[in-house]
Amino acid sequence: MRDGRTFRMFHRETDAGKVTRNRDAIFDLHATSLRWLEDYTGIPYPWGKFDFVLIPSFQFGGMEHAGAIFYNASSVLLEQSATQNQMLNRASVIAHETSHMWFGDLVTMRWFNDVWMKEVMANFMAAKIVNPSFPELNHELRFMLSHYPDAYEVDRTAGTNPIRQQLGNLNEAGSLYGPIIYDKAPVVMRQLERIVGETGFRDGLREYLKKYSFGNATWLDLVAILESQHPGRVAAWSHAWVEERGRPEISTALRLSADGKVATLSISQRDPLGRSIVWPQELQLALGYPGRTELVPVQLEGANTSVAKAGQKQAPLYVLPNGAGLGYGLFILDPATRSYLLRHLESIPDALTRGSAWVDLWENLLEHRIDPSKFLDLAMRALPKETDEQNRERVLGYVSEDFWQWLPADARGVRAPQLESLLRQGISHASTASEKAAWFRTFRNTVLTKEGLEWLERVWRREEKIAGLTLGETDEIEMAQALALREVSDSRQILNTERERIQNPDRKARFEFSMPALSADPVERERSFQRFRDVANRRREPWVLDCLTFLNHPLRRQDALRFIRPSLEMLPEIQRTGDIFFPSRWMAAVLSGHRSTEAAAIVRNFLASNSGMPERLRWIVLTAADSLFRSSAS
Numbered sequence: 001m002r003d004g005r006t007f008r009m010f011h012r013e014t015d016a017g018k019v020t021r022n023r024d025a026i027f028d029l030h031a032t033s034l035r036w037l038e039d040y041t042g043i044p045y046p047w048g049k050f051d052f053v054l055i056p057s058f059q060f061g062g063m064e065h066a067g068a069i070f071y072n073a074s075s076v077l078l079e080q081s082a083t084q085n086q087m088l089n090r091a092s093v094i095a096h097e098t099s100h101m102w103f104g105d106l107v108t109m110r111w112f113n114d115v116w117m118k119e120v121m122a123n124f125m126a127a128k129i130v131n132p133s134f135p136e137l138n139h140e141l142r143f144m145l146s147h148y149p150d151a152y153e154v155d156r157t158a159g160t161n162p163i164r165q166q167l168g169n170l171n172e173a174g175s176l177y178g179p180i181i182y183d184k185a186p187v188v189m190r191q192l193e194r195i196v197g198e199t200g201f202r203d204g205l206r207e208y209l210k211k212y213s214f215g216n217a218t219w220l221d222l223v224a225i226l227e228s229q230h231p232g233r234v235a236a237w238s239h240a241w242v243e244e245r246g247r248p249e250i251s252t253a254l255r256l257s258a259d260g261k262v263a264t265l266s267i268s269q270r271d272p273l274g275r276s277i278v279w280p281q282e283l284q285l286a287l288g289y290p291g292r293t294e295l296v297p298v299q300l301e302g303a304n305t306s307v308a309k310a311g312q313k314q315a316p317l318y319v320l321p322n323g324a325g326l327g328y329g330l331f332i333l334d335p336a337t338r339s340y341l342l343r344h345l346e347s348i349p350d351a352l353t354r355g356s357a358w359v360d361l362w363e364n365l366l367e368h369r370i371d372p373s374k375f376l377d378l379a380m381r382a383l384p385k386e387t388d389e390q391n392r393e394r395v396l397g398y399v400s401e402d403f404w405q406w407l408p409a410d411a412r413g414v415r416a417p418q419l420e421s422l423l424r425q426g427i428s429h430a431s432t433a434s435e436k437a438a439w440f441r442t443f444r445n446t447v448l449t450k451e452g453l454e455w456l457e458r459v460w461r462r463e464e465k466i467a468g469l470t471l472g473e474t475d476e477i478e479m480a481q482a483l484a485l486r487e488v489s490d491s492r493q494i495l496n497t498e499r500e501r502i503q504n505p506d507r508k509a510r511f512e513f514s515m516p517a518l519s520a521d522p523v524e525r526e527r528s529f530q531r532f533r534d535v536a537n538r539r540r541e542p543w544v545l546d547c548l549t550f551l552n553h554p555l556r557r558q559d560a561l562r563f564i565r566p567s568l569e570m571l572p573e574i575q576r577t578g579d580i581f582f583p584s585r586w587m588a589a590v591l592s593g594h595r596s597t598e599a600a601a602i603v604r605n606f607l608a609s610n611s612g613m614p615e616r617l618r619w620i621v622l623t624a625a626d627s628l629f630r631s632s633a634s
């Protein structure tokens with residue numbers, strides 16, 4: 001019972017302590033979300049009963065039904081080692097699904113081309129709901145870090161799609177979902193709220209929910225309501241951001257006068273897909289000075305914008321076009337800014353500007369404008385000084401990706417001892433369990449040296465404890481898998497012991513399924529892959545993705561070339577028989593570990609010899625292959 005209302009939770013978790021530890025938080029999070037939504041929408045909860053069902057190995061984070069929400073059990077029942085991010089993610093998924101009771105269930109899209117709308121509304125509401133429960137957090141930073149990098153992951157690729165798409169046939173509805181809807185659309189929705197104002201936005205939504213209660217509506221119905229309240233401001237903006245695909249490429253040009261002041265500062269935007277689209281948006285230009293940054297608001301309307309307000313200012317050390325984490329696009333950093341950031345990024349005082357600089361720097365690395373080895377130098381120097389946990393986790397993620405995807409194999413070996421020692425220090429100096437967990441996870445993902453592996457094995461064997469960090473069953477499973485992938489001498493025995501240790505039957509079955517994919521024997525790995533030709537063996541999709549990730553791990557990428565072509569050939573069948581995210585996750589799991597020119601050639605040849613492939617499937621391949629295409633070209 002919360003607020004006089006009964007909520008019911010159904011689960012099949014066998015670890016009673018885990019349930020007890022998490023139960024109150026799960027009920028409270030639902031009650032808080034529900035109360036907030038009733039207030040914001042002005043409409044009481046419409047469905048009477050409220051249940052949540054925790055499903056093991058559920059392929060979605062959650063799924064709304066009027067009056068009952070299904071969750072992936074592991075996203076709401078957290079381990080003791082859960083990071084702050086995992087706790088936030090749990091609060092967000094609960095707020096997201098609860099929002100659907102209004103956005104999706106009370107008012108439903110007319111047709112599936114508008115599914116994005118209920119998803120973005122749910123995410124947008126979730127951010128508003130979750131923020132007050134984590135007052136110690138920098139929410140602007142969280143919004144930026146949780147949406148921009150994931151949206152760019154798709155929007156930077158040749159396979160990207162518009163937020164709102166034409167959909168001829170319902171059997172393609174699944175392919176509409178993805179980061180463009182879950183991550184770009186909230187960014188775009190925040191722009192809309194800035195255009196019409198917070199109150200104007202809420203009032204527009206109230207009118208929309210009231211007008212279409214227990215009925216259907218389209219995105220254009222909402223645009224019409226907002227356009228009538230704010231004439232001329234919404235329809236054209238909606239076209240560029242919502243109906244077209246891709247992101248602008250934005251560069252700045254700074255000219256100084258003889259006395260060292262800003263003479264002119266201009267911003268230009270370009271459509272990398274060659275359609276000459278112009279994306280109207282508001283930026284907060286950050287001009288960097290020793291110990292401080294100055295924000296200059298700019299409204300981008302056309303292809304070129306002159307920043308008059310920057311004129312006569314003191315020459316900045318760097319120019320960051322998306323200060324305050326506001327702007328969306330590929331921001332090409334000028335050479336002076338790039339080199340300043342590589343040397344001094346960690347000295348930027350404001351966490352949001354720093355986080356934004358990290359994201360931009362990474363995007364510039366992907367454009368071959370930053371040396372991956374210099375990026376790693378910067379990250380290793382900056383990490384011990386980073387005071388914001390969200391930035392730290394983001395940078396640790398970049399370190400793993402840089403290490404496996406961008407550094408050549410021989411450079412990895414050279415850098416490993418220093419990196420591991422840094423990560424070990426991070427684990428022991430961290431002040432909270434969640435911070436320790438983040439350092440530890442990166443260590444486990446990147447460890448290569450003999451000493452590092454011996455230490456990890458001692459931790460896995462429970463011979464050595466990490467002070468202040470309790471490792472649960474899931475952690476031990478992941479350690480065993482990491483050790484097996486690195487083919488430590490007793491890896492087969494480690495896997496067998498781990499199987500015996502696992503108490504939870506669902507986790508045990510999933511682990512057993514993954515064992516052949518972890519084998520040091522290539523023949524056994526081949527059999528593991530061949531299983532997936534039978535649809536019955538693809539029924540538990542997260543299990544399949546585990547295996548594909550292990551089979552194609554960077555340490556085995558040369559041997560795994562043989563899996564690429566058959567995986568591509570199976571894609572149409574995967575789409576026919578699998579759930580909505582499966583085709584893109586299947587492709588991503590196969591290609592994520594590869595970076596060789598041979599791997600890139602296999603994908604290109606496949607695309608060339610299958611020119612009749614449906615456009616959406618082609619987009620899925622192009623998106624999954626983007627990182628491979630970029631890194632193999634370096």
Ligand SMILES: [Zn+2]
Pocket residue numbers: 096097100118119122
């Ligand atoms: Zn949803």
